[in-house]
Amino acid sequence: MDLEALIDAVKSGQQQNRGDLEAFVAMVADGSVSTEDATRWLKAVHQHGCMVDDIVVLTNAMIDSGARLSWPKGAPVVDKHSTGGVGDKMSLMLAPALAAAGCRVPMLAGRGLGHTGGTIDKLEAIPGFNCALSPEEMVAAVESVGCCIAVQNDAIAPADGVLYALRDVTDTIDSVPLITASIVSKKAAEGLDALVLDVKTGSAAFMQTVEEARALATSMVRTAEGLGIRTLAQITSMSEPIGTHIGNALEVLGSILVLKGEGSPDTRELVVMQGAALLSMTFDELDMEEGRRKMEKVLTNGDALEVFRKMCVQQGVTHEVAAKLIRYPEKVLGTAPEQTTVLAQQDGFASGYDAMKMAQLARRHGAGRFALEDEIDPLVGFLLQAPKGAQIKKNQPLFTFYHTRELSTEDLRELKSMVTISENKPDQMHRLVELIDSAETKA
Numbered sequence: 091m092d093l094e095a096l097i098d099a100v101k102s103g104q105q106q107n108r109g110d111l112e113a114f115v116a117m118v119a120d121g122s123v124s125t126e127d128a129t130r131w132l133k134a135v136h137q138h139g140c141m142v143d144d145i146v147v148l149t150n151a152m153i154d155s156g157a158r159l160s161w162p163k164g165a166p167v168v169d170k171h172s173t174g175g176v177g178d179k180m181s182l183m184l185a186p187a188l189a190a191a192g193c194r195v196p197m198l199a200g201r202g203l204g205h206t207g208g209t210i211d212k213l214e215a216i217p218g219f220n221c222a223l224s225p226e227e228m229v230a231a232v233e234s235v236g237c238c239i240a241v242q243n244d245a246i247a248p249a250d251g252v253l254y255a256l257r258d259v260t261d262t263i264d265s266v267p268l269i270t271a272s273i274v275s276k277k278a279a280e281g282l283d284a285l286v287l288d289v290k291t292g293s294a295a296f297m298q299t300v301e302e303a304r305a306l307a308t309s310m311v312r313t314a315e316g317l318g319i320r321t322l323a324q325i326t327s328m329s330e331p332i333g334t335h336i337g338n339a340l341e342v343l344g345s346i347l348v349l350k351g352e353g354s355p356d357t358r359e360l361v362v363m364q365g366a367a368l369l370s371m372t373f374d375e376l377d378m379e380e381g382r383r384k385m386e387k388v389l390t391n392g393d394a395l396e397v398f399r400k401m402c403v404q405q406g407v408t409h410e411v412a413a414k415l416i417r418y419p420e421k422v423l424g425t426a427p428e429q430t431t432v433l434a435q436q437d438g439f440a441s442g443y444d445a446m447k448m449a450q451l452a453r454r455h456g457a458g459r460f461a462l463e464d465e466i467d468p469l470v471g472f473l474l475q476a477p478k479g480a481q482i483k484k485n486q487p488l489f490t491f492y493h494t495r496e497l498s499t500e501d502l503r504e505l506k507s508m509v510t511i512s513e514n515k516p517d518q519m520h521r522l523v524e525l526i527d528s529a530e531t532k533a
């Protein structure tokens with residue numbers, strides 16, 4: 091393996107030698123590349139980018155560094171990846187809803203990153219829920235109940251584990267080729283037929299501008315399609331929090347409400363949109379509209395809720411707790427000891443919530459981590475009584491902050507500045523900004 095040749099190719103915008111790149115990734119996984127050498131290559135790619143064909147080679151090599159799930163003939167195997175949002179609880183509903191609609195969903199998910207929450211932290215708010223599944227346990231769970239949600243682990247794409255940890259400490263996280271290979275390798279290792287990518291854009295997203303989101307979406311679609319996975323990216327707006335429940339335990343509660351056919355219309359709409367895209371990509375007889383109808387049906391008739399209950403039991407929750415969870419979620423999840431409610435100072439309309447401010451305050455109060463070893467407080471979060479667009483009267487509750495620690499004067503000031511009230515009804519919010527599919531990404 092000629093590392094200098096690889097780095098020179100990156101710096102001069104040439105294609106990297108395929109064999110060398112594959113050998114480099116294999117050596118990263120088995121620990122035979124030094125941290126200094128791996129960092130030199132990462133920094134070169136971070137600074138200069140790399141060729142599209144190199145991203146596919148890199149992604150494939152990362153997949154080959156670990157297990158690849160394989161599936162007996164049967165229902166389509168699908169998944170979703172989101173680049174991370176505030177109140178982004180979609181996976182908790184999407185996996186069981188898609189399973190109820192006839193798909194197999196072997197979902198690998200992560201913990202919170204920066205200000206955004208992680209699916210695994212949310213699920214761990216459920217007493218007994220075990221996300222540490224081996225590849226064999228993932229397959230067995232999916233074959234039994236239709237879906238599972240497991241934490242990313244060293245069995246799948248271990249080269250990504252090594253490179254990701256190194257990127258974290260060498261300021262090389264924000265690189266389109268590196269993010270692409272990292273995300274797509276883990277999804278492709280699940281053995282997917284189809285993938286939907288929710289690429290967030292806006293003030294509370296990692297990709298703040300639509301241009302940045304489009305560049306990442308295009309790269310991920312191209313790479314996943316290059317690996318034979320039918321892929322669609324939905325660029326969605328992430329300036330407003332998603333739905334009415336924000337925070338780990340509160341998001342489980344908000345998800346159960348949607349699975350019961352109730353809950354926040356904003357949350358439900360995103361689940362339906364993502365699910366319909368996957369159904370229309372994998373069932374010949376379903377177009378997007380029919381896919382939407384099917385998603386609506388399983389969210390209303392209790393089928394998705396029943397798969398969610400079974401998934402909880404399959405992943406370690408006792409039958410008693412799972413049954414109680416879906417009937418009386420607050421009793422199982424608990425409630426924070428302190429609740430601070432912000433009241434409207436005037437009549438009008440709730441015209442917007444600052445998702446970034448909300449996420450930052452919740453994180454400082456324990457909803458997210460600053461260091462890997464930080465413990466999450468699952469009960470910290472927000473409940474919006476007056477979501478965006480709601481008409482309100484003076485002194486009516488707008489939202490409640492659930493917390494354990496005392497609030498400082500600064501926290502109280504921040505809380506009051508998170509919501510805007512207007513005299514006129516704000517325009518209806520549309521989350522979907524743009525679609526990127528393979529037709530857009532042909533070079």
Ligand code: URA
Binds near residue numbers: 263268269
């Ligand atoms: N999530 C990942 O898994 N990898 C990245 O590089 C960024 C987000």
